[in-house]
Amino acid sequence: MTKRTISLLLAVLLLGFAACGQKQSQEPAQPTESEAPAAAAPDASPEPPAATPEPEAVPSVLRTVGGYAVVPNDNDRRVTYPFMLQTENAVWYLAASDMELMGEEAFYAGLEDILQYVEADMADARQALAGRIPDEISPVEIRTDFCGKAEISQDAGAYYNGRANFIKLFHSWDMAKFSLLHEYVHYLTVHCAEKKTMHYFYIETVAEYVSKLLCENRMFRSIDLDKTEQPQLRALAAIWGDFDEVKYRNSCLSESDAYARGLYDEKPYVCVGQYNTVRRANKRLPDHLYELSYAEAVSLALYLMEKDGADKYLDNWDLVDEEQLAGLYGYTVAELLIAWAAWNARQCEALGLRAQQP
Numbered sequence: 221m222t223k224r225t226i227s228l229l230l231a232v233l234l235l236g237f238a239a240c241g242q243k244q245s246q247e248p249a250q251p252t253e254s255e256a257p258a259a260a261a262p263d264a265s266p267e268p269p270a271a272t273p274e275p276e277a278v279p280s281v282l283r284t285v286g287g288y289a290v291v292p293n294d295n296d297r298r299v300t301y302p303f304m305l306q307t308e309n310a311v312w313y314l315a316a317s318d319m320e321l322m323g324e325e326a327f328y329a330g331l332e333d334i335l336q337y338v339e340a341d342m343a344d345a346r347q348a349l350a351g352r353i354p355d356e357i358s359p360v361e362i363r364t365d366f367c368g369k370a371e372i373s374q375d376a377g378a379y380y381n382g383r384a385n386f387i388k389l390f391h392s393w394d395m396a397k398f399s400l401l402h403e404y405v406h407y408l409t410v411h412c413a414e415k416k417t418m419h420y421f422y423i424e425t426v427a428e429y430v431s432k433l434l435c436e437n438r439m440f441r442s443i444d445l446d447k448t449e450q451p452q453l454r455a456l457a458a459i460w461g462d463f464d465e466v467k468y469r470n471s472c473l474s475e476s477d478a479y480a481r482g483l484y485d486e487k488p489y490v491c492v493g494q495y496n497t498v499r500r501a502n503k504r505l506p507d508h509l510y511e512l513s514y515a516e517a518v519s520l521a522l523y524l525m526e527k528d529g530a531d532k533y534l535d536n537w538d539l540v541d542e543e544q545l546a547g548l549y550g551y552t553v554a555e556l557l558i559a560w561a562a563w564n565a566r567q568c569e570a571l572g573l574r575a576q577q578p
């Protein structure tokens with residue numbers, strides 16, 4: 221597989237992490253699914269009391285999955301999501317159409333599979349961000365949409381809706397295992413943190429850094445990349461084999477080098493600012509940090525961390541002004557991008573990561 225193919229693939233995949241933060245919902249209006257927060261109290265226990273004198277007040281347990289109760293959803297989105305399941309860290313809303321699409325047993329088998337890993341992964345993410353997010357974090361709302369009813373699912377693997385505060389999972393359980401921890405970090409830093417990530421450079425790079433470089437990410441690692449039916453993920457097997465942090469870091473450096481040397485000139489890519497753009501031969505470095513590809517933005521974050529430490533990078537994640545951010549490191553934005561590109565080239569040289577001309 222050529223480096224260009226790899227890059228295009230990563231761009232497609234990374235779009236799946238996107239659509240976060242301040243981005244407005246792109247979902248088509250659904251009469252059964254308001255964007256308002258769920259009416260159900262997120263802390264309501266799904267466990268029926270052992271011996272209640274008023275059984276009619278207790279939600280009936282339809283089945284247990286991974287040790288958790290599936291109960292009827294009684295909020296105003298119950299037509300779309302007739303069932304829900306609550307864990308320590310999440311309230312899952314399960315779409316009837318997804319069960320119809322996959323078959324009920326296959327749907328629940330996939331849910332049971334991801335439930336083996338997700339709670340520990342979410343705990344890892346909170347631990348990685350300890351001191352930067354509150355000690356007590358409410359369960360996050362997760363909705364399934366494997367039928368792709370939301371318009372954004374055409375491009376994304378999952379997304380966090382920062383305005384209405386929920387994560388939506390698209391395509392398949394494997395794609396959910398690939399995307400969910402990144403989206404959960406958005407929930408933590410965009411919604412839960414008192415000092416929130418604001419700029420897309422920070423929103424996306426913190427999510428990538430935490431989910432792929434600080435956390436074990438059991439969900440991602442549990443995907444059999446050779447056998448998954450998700451073609452984008454199957455292609456990853458050719459690049460990374462099994463996922464690991466070093467391969468991921470190197471792929472970000474290598475892809476950044478390929479942009480710098482013009483291998484992607486005129487090739488559309490999704491930038492961390494959440495839109496499609498292209499790199500021009502006469503302008504290989506963009507004007508703004510939000511125009512960087514995901515790989516480049518992660519590489520830039522790694523550069524900032526190598527230069528002055530991870531704490532300084534994370535401590536300033538609420539900055540909205542790019543010049544102010546660059547100024548913290550003694551640069552203008554233009555100077556910062558030049559210094560980073562030179563650093564990235566040196567890293568690739570030292571590691572033998574030179575991307576080939578497609």
Ligand SMILES: [Zn+2]
Nearest residue numbers: 237238240427
């Ligand atoms: Zn994202």
